[in-house]
Amino acid sequence: MHIDRTERLPTDTPMSSSPIIRTPTPPTAPSARTVAVVDIGATSVRMAIAEIDIRGSFRILEEVSQAVSLGKDTFTSQRIRRQSIEECAVVLKSYRRLMQEFGISGTDHVRVVATSAVREASNRLAFIDRMYIATGLEVESLDEAEVNRITYMGIQPLLQSNPTLASVKTVVVEVGSGSTEVLVVRGGNVLFSNTYRLGSLRLTEQVDKLHTSNAKQRAIIETQIHRLVHQIYEHVDSDVSVQMVAIGGDVRLAAANLPDAHFNKQMCVVPVESLAEFARSIGVLKEDELVARFGISYAEAETVWPGLMSYVLIAKEFQCDQIHIADTNLRDGLLSDLALRDSWTAEFRNQIIRSAINLGRKMAFDETHARHVATLSRKLFSDLATEHQLDNRMELILYLAALLHEIGSFINARSHHKHAMYIIRNSELFGLSVRDVLLVSLVVRYHRRSSPQPDHEGYATLDRNDRVAVAKLAAILRLAIALDESRSQRISNIVSKREGDRLIISTHGIEDVSLEQLTVRHSGDLFEEVFGMNVLLRSDTA
Secondary structure (H helix, E strand, O other): OOEEOOOOOOOOOOOOOOOOOOOOOOOOOOOOEEEEEEEEOOOEEEEEEEEEOOOOOEEEEEEEEEEOOHHHHHHHHOOOOHHHHHHHHHHHHHHHHHHHHOOOOOOOOEEEEEOHHHHOOOOHHHHHHHHHHHHOOOEEEOOHHHHHHHHHHHHHHHHHHOOOOOOOEEEEEEEOOOOEEEEEEEOOEEEEEEEEOOOHHHHHHHHHOOOOOHHHHHHHHHHHHHHHHHHHHHHOOOOOOOEEEEEOHHHHHHHHOOOOOEEOOOEEEEEHHHHHHHHHHHHOOOHHHHHHHHOOOHHHHHHHHHHHHHHHHHHHHOOOOEEEEEOOOHHHHHHHHHHOOOOOOHHHHHHHHHHHHHHHHHOOOOHHHHHHHHHHHHHHHHHOHHHHOOOHHHHHHHHHHHHHOOHHHHOOOOOHHHHHHHHHHOOOOOOOOHHHHHHHHHHHHOOOOOOOOOOOOOHHHOOHHHHHHHHHHHHHHHHHHHHOOOOOOOOOOEEEEEEOOEEEEEEOOOOOOHHHHHHHHHHOHHHHHHHOOEEEEEEOOO
């Protein structure tokens, strides 16, 4: 993914009383499309408008930002106030007008997302509905796994283009207002991802309730940061030295004011001790002094010190002497997503699959059998494309379910399909949304025993399209498992095609398939129920 960021500042566009609107820059490529992404955060609402060409490269045309303190509401009362909701609606209305100036009239080229301040609010659905009524824009509340995925989309091109970071183990950290995202990447592979409730605004709102001195509040905040930093360190396998990459406006502000910061095109390097000294120096300043000195908003002034201290303490915990500061943000990841037209690249699919295999290994699964069943599932999915009419994302859901279908045996062989569903729903599978994880777990749930029922946990919450998809995928998975009943992987070359009301699965080079024929016959009930075909396995060796 090529990213052309022209004139990107060390920090985001400064906030003001009204959104910054400049004369639109016209698209230069006749085949390009103009898109907009909006990030509704804890302290502000930010938008980027970009041009995406046919190669999937994007060029930023406009960036705007407006302060709206949703996080103060959510992190103190777990509810967004009516006044804040209306302020956000006013901002989105102005953004919608700016989109129209750039020729973005529909919603196909727009993505509006909200993070922890909206996600954790008890009235988040009312907030989302109000934004739609006021602006016609659909707000997507991102879950933590989706934020991690989008962060990866934004940072990976920068890691790959940096000779120092391309192959070493790198801890990518973004300390936001409400939470901290952590990715561990090596050689393009995601080794770990998680979201922690360590946020600069969340911390300040917690200590404000104590009504104590500023010095005491800062001491409490440092203690809280230390506790969570140690937790992060324990979660990351630190058997080798690591490099640290920081993302965020706070740390970019610091880099712009450090004399020993070394800049290159899209990344700069700062010594940890210099960053620590800068954090200490601003920690004694009042908010109005910070606003006057650095030209930031009061919302940013309130959170910049705890944000910087979080980066410093994380770096020291990992014994890093320097921090790489990346010129990227959530909106860059969203633009990368739009550039790919919401598809999963082969590399990103491999990241998801590796995450599933790691989960399987933790559960001591039969990896050879699981991989073979996954391969057979993929072949059946391809051969049955005309019948199931599902997209490529569903092929990956099936593949993951095939890999993980037996992990419940780690708990107990009896009812292992239900145990597997529980494990999957309560595990972190990188790159999958909550909905995707639920679909994988349900396909695994129905790989044996009963068919899907309306009152089953999880299944009852799905819409009709997802319910149908789960039934189709589970039916295919049952056949794939039956084809490796011997666990010898001897059936690998298969061709499946419909003949009347039967699905004929042909295999080659095997004389006796009686065991598999019996198992396929017993496992084909759900397939016949869903697709209206009974299944016959035959060998073409004769």
